[in-house]
Amino acid sequence: MSAQSLPLWFDVATIEKALSRRNVPDAVELRDILDKSMQMEPLDLNEIVALMRVDDPAGHERILAVADEVKQKVYGDRMVLSAPLHLSNHCGSECLYCSNRRDNGLVERKYMTSPEMRQAALKIIRQGHKRIFLVSGQLPNADVDYLAEAISILYTVFDGVGEIHSVNVNVGPLEAAQYQTLLDAYVGTVLIYQDTYHEASYRAAHVAGPKSDYVKRLNAPDTAFAAGVPDVGLGILLGLGPWQFDLLALAQHATHLERVYDLGCRTVSLHRMRLAPGSLMDTPYPVSDADYLRCVALARLALPHSGIILTTKEPAGLWRDGCSAGASQLLTGSVANPYEGWALAPGQQVPFPLGEDCHVDEVVRFLLEEARHLPSFCAACPRLGRRGEEFLAMVRECGMKGQCSPNSAASFMEFLLHYATPYTRSMGERLLNEKLNKMSLHERGAADRLLKKVRAGCMDEFI
CATH class of the missing domain: 3.20.20.70 (Aldolase class I)
Incomplete structure (x- = not known):
């Protein structure tokens, strides 16, 4: 026990109780937890531990895939x-x-x-x-x-x-x-x-x-x-x-x-x-x-x-x-x-x-x-001063994705034009075209407008 008082939010007993679970979740429990994640709801400690106890390769891969899908949504x-x-x-x-x-x-x-x-x-x-x-x-x-x-x-x-x-x-x-x-x-x-x-x-x-x-x-x-x-x-x-x-x-x-x-x-x-x-x-x-x-x-x-x-x-x-x-x-x-990579030599700093x-x-x-x-x-x-509550509100509403995709495409094109090696630029433009074709109509329109400006020599273009 700490000689100092731990903050009230830090409930070690609840963490240890959650971790005491040893059984693997069945198919229904696993499905329900991952469905909750897909609704962008944070998991509680017991649900996190349930996913920790998944021990088969298929279940593990499913958890990784859902995590990637949640990230894609946000x-x-x-x-x-x-x-x-x-x-x-x-x-x-x-x-x-x-x-x-x-x-x-x-x-x-x-x-x-x-x-x-x-x-x-x-x-x-x-x-x-x-x-x-x-x-x-x-x-x-x-x-x-x-x-x-x-x-x-x-x-x-x-x-x-x-x-x-x-x-x-x-x-x-x-x-x-x-x-x-x-x-x-x-x-x-x-x-x-x-x-x-x-x-x-x-x-x-x-x-x-x-x-x-x-x-x-x-x-x-x-x-x-x-x-x-x-x-x-x-x-x-x-x-x-x-x-x-x-x-x-x-x-x-x-x-x-x-x-x-x-x-x-x-x-x-x-x-x-x-x-x-x-x-x-x-x-x-x-x-x-x-x-x-x-x-x-x-x-x-x-x-x-x-x-x-x-x-x-x-x-x-x-x-x-x-x-x-x-x-x-x-x-x-x-x-x-x-x-x-630092060289270690006896007696030498x-x-x-x-x-x-x-x-x-x-x-x-x-x-x-x-x-x-x-x-x-x-x-x-940072250019827009979007911080704190404003930033989090956009993320919670999954509104960040609609801006991230076009803005990311524009910033990546800036990199390809000014800093990439020729081989990387060629590969990057091919992948960028693939990503553009998968964007929604709104995202694709915004991205095309930004890319036109970047190719014309503009920098730091965003919506």
Whole structure:
């Protein structure tokens, strides 16, 4: 039992009771649960656990297919691409699994300078990106002014064709005034990852520093919403705690936020634990590929209106399958993975990464060849100031799909014309024509009008 009081919304006993179920749902129960999902109704904890207990391949595939269909209803057949940007690895927390941990002497510590931020932003833009996720270590007194400055700088970088239109920030718990500083810089989504809701696992991994405060972390999204932040994203680090417990707790958390603030969580990030230089912890609860896909699908069914974010850190075949299991966004390109590929030399510090991890053209080509999804670089919502309640209202009414499809087609054509390799452009135009032929009459008309403008040299066209 925690020495601090857990928030009232966090009902561990109810989670454990739900997880005590061991029997497999029969055909009627499975049908009823999936039919409920198709009506865009969030699943309760008992229904989520029932789907966890499905153990036959046909039933598992059916769950993945319904999750993809729910995603299609909400967002259409597109995959939004964003680039992570690691600003700093200075950190005041000792999290045993993390390369940025305070006492790790293996890595070189660095803050990106303003010129380096501009250089990194240009690399990202020149791949075709319009969206960035900022990542940094967490100091005892979070350097919010540094983050706000980075946001402002990134919005001013222009490569002659493209620019950044949305900057999201991954931060720890802040005070109300600090959130306002980020809002004044026009931050996108504020990402506050619990990593694991399982208290024993959390405390075993986060042993010192600001991130060791388990309860403060649980309460951080409430503080952000109360401070006026319109869009908050949640996330779990799969493998740090039991994924089944974490998924139910995440659903509880999102339900609480929607009930109290009528906003819920804008996004849910699902990343698996990975070995990092100087890590002192192996993965306590390894998550298989099959369970990873099951978790992605169940997150979509539990939270039908949230954006589900995956990363190309996962093996190519796995994130591809995840894109067809309910995911709607993909992190890729730029300095997407600051750990993998770093050379470990005895007595030598691992340098802070400033180059690209993988080029987005490769990811787009893979999506076109294998997954057959429409890559999207659309930034219409941030351009229109569509946030919070306005954004969620459109998603709930499935009105986002009618705009996402044409806008995604236009943003993808911009990428093909200005940033894609010739081979990717040829493939992309063929797939785009296929997608256009499958759109509704209204969507096709809007898409054709936007594409005509893009082909005439216009940029950032949207409805």
